[in-house]
Amino acid sequence: MDFRYPPAAEAFRAEARAWLEAHLDRSLAGFSLRDELDEALVERLRAWNRTLADAGLAAVAWPVEYGGRGASVLEEVVLAEEMARLDAPGPLNPIGLANIAPAILQFGSDAQKRRFLPRMLRGDDIWCQGFSEPGAGSDLASVRTRGVRAPSGESFVVDGQKVWTTLGPFADWCELLVRTDPDAPPHKGVSILLVDMKLPGIEVRPLRTITGRNEFSEVFFTDVSVPADALLGPLHGGWQVAMATLAHERAGVATLHLGVRTRIARLLADAPARADRRTLARLWVLGELMRIQSQRAVSAACHGVPAGPEGSLLKLTWSLVEDAIGEAAGGALGADANAGEWGLERVWSRAAAIAGGTTQVNKNVVAARVLGLPVGRPAPATRR
Numbered sequence: 001m002d003f004r005y006p007p008a009a010e011a012f013r014a015e016a017r018a019w020l021e022a023h024l025d026r027s028l029a030g031f032s033l034r035d036e037l038d039e040a041l042v043e044r045l046r047a048w049n050r051t052l053a054d055a056g057l058a059a060v061a062w063p064v065e066y067g068g069r070g071a072s073v074l075e076e077v078v079l080a081e082e083m084a085r086l087d088a089p090g091p092l093n094p095i096g097l098a099n100i101a102p103a104i105l106q107f108g109s110d111a112q113k114r115r116f117l118p119r120m121l122r123g124d125d126i127w128c129q130g131f132s133e134p135g136a137g138s139d140l141a142s143v144r145t146r147g148v149r150a151p152s153g154e155s156f157v158v159d160g161q162k163v164w165t166t167l168g169p170f171a172d173w174c175e176l177l178v179r180t181d182p183d184a185p186p187h188k189g190v191s192i193l194l195v196d197m198k199l200p201g202i203e204v205r206p207l208r209t210i211t212g213r214n215e216f217s218e219v220f221f222t223d224v225s226v227p228a229d230a231l232l233g234p235l236h237g238g239w240q241v242a243m244a245t246l247a248h249e250r251a252g253v254a255t256l257h258l259g260v261r262t263r264i265a266r267l268l269a270d271a272p273a274r275a276d277r278r279t280l281a282r283l284w285v286l287g288e289l290m291r292i293q294s295q296r297a298v299s300a301a302c303h304g305v306p307a308g309p310e311g312s313l314l315k316l317t318w319s320l321v322e323d324a325i326g327e328a329a330g331g332a333l334g335a336d337a338n339a340g341e342w343g344l345e346r347v348w349s350r351a352a353a354i355a356g357g358t359t360q361v362n363k364n365v366v367a368a369r370v371l372g373l374p375v376g377r378p379a380p381a382t383r384r
């Protein structure tokens with residue numbers, strides 16, 4: 001196997017590296033959306049996002065007409081590697097760029113693409129994903145938030161509740177999954193609406209998590225009148241749009257190993273000589289396993305193989321590694337690992353076993369669809 005990148009990707013690396021060295025505001029290094037967000041930090045990250053967009057580096061794989069470079073997945077990975085090297089924050093709109101934009105590109109009208117994509121790319125609008133509800137997470141087809149088409153056909157009236165809406169407190173727009181046909185089978189009666197979060201009747205209640213941070217919210221919809229042109233894709237055909245969105249969420253896991261391995265390297269550097277070497281070595285190996293699985297995913301993408309259930313394996317490894325980093329930090333640093341960066345890491349790591357599809361559901365998918373094992377019950381048609 002040859003893990004070297006082709007010359008064109010290496011030429012792009014040199015260009016990206018030189019640009020980042022020259023333009024990155026070093027005081028922003030290390031910031032991410034996991035930090036406590038306030039308007040001032042959001043504005044600084046937005047300014048950085050615009051600088052990236054002006055250089056054509058906010059979403060290199062997007063088509064040129066919407067501000068990308070029409071580049072391949074390899075260039076995307078190379079840029080992510082160079083950004084990680086300098087701990088540079090990514091664009092302000094990670095969910096929008098990585099998950100929602102590909103769905104708009106695939107299912108949106110020309111008017112929707114022109115209206116939403118350029119502003120998303122520059123971070124002018126922040127997007128959130130309103131899929132999960134109190135009774136619909138793994139079993140996403142159970143969504144109950146209703147979108148009733150007004151008799152005039154000019155609008156939908158939306159009522160219901162979403163939860164775990166990342167970036168909800170700061171979002172301008174939402175990709176919202178609603179039930180538009182209550183009489184159809186669960187997967188056939190849902191639609192996707194692109195909803196302006198400033199519409200009357202929308203209430204965002206920020207949720208503070210165990211990390212103490214404010215990345216989440218609940219969102220309540222009461223008689224919200226959403227214009228009919230908010231519909232993305234076919235009416236009652238929202239399941240395929242939602243699945244396309246989540247397929248991109250899975251593919252996004254392919255560069256997560258960069259941040260993970262940086263933190264492992266930091267722990268190896270911080271660990272005192274008395275720390276258990278075997279635990280640390282095992283952790284390093286897990287980080288390398290994640291890198292190799294990521295390379296396999298990137299290689300498949302380069303050969304035009306669509307993201308399949310193997311993404312669940314990578315997601316499983318990611319949650320394992322996140323958990324192992326927290327545990328190893330506790331063992332190596334003792335009480336010092338209960339505060340500061342490592343304290344945050346240890347409580348946040350639990351979220352990796354839930355976000356984007358839980359560990360249990362992923363194991364079902366891997367058992368049934370990757371290993372072909374017999375399962376007692378059919379693998380659920382879940383978000384993974």
Ligand SMILES: Cc1cc2nc3c(=O)[nH]c(=O)nc-3n(C[C@H](O)[C@H](O)[C@H](O)COP(=O)(O)OP(=O)(O)OC[C@H]3O[C@@H](n4cnc5c(N)ncnc54)[C@H](O)[C@@H]3O)c2cc1C
Nearest residue numbers: 129130131132137138164165166351354355356358360380
């Ligand atoms: C960091 C983070 C960010 C998130 N961001 C968003 C977001 O932006 N937008 C959004 O819509 N949602 C978001 N979510 C929600 C996330 O998608 C859901 O939490 C997840 O899909 C699980 O759903 P649930 O919480 O309802 O748990 P449930 O589905 O109720 O699961 C509860 C438990 O039952 C287990 N379980 C469920 N079904 C099965 C099964 N068939 N077989 C075996 N075990 C099963 C699960 O593994 C879990 O342990 C986010 C979550 C996290 C942690």
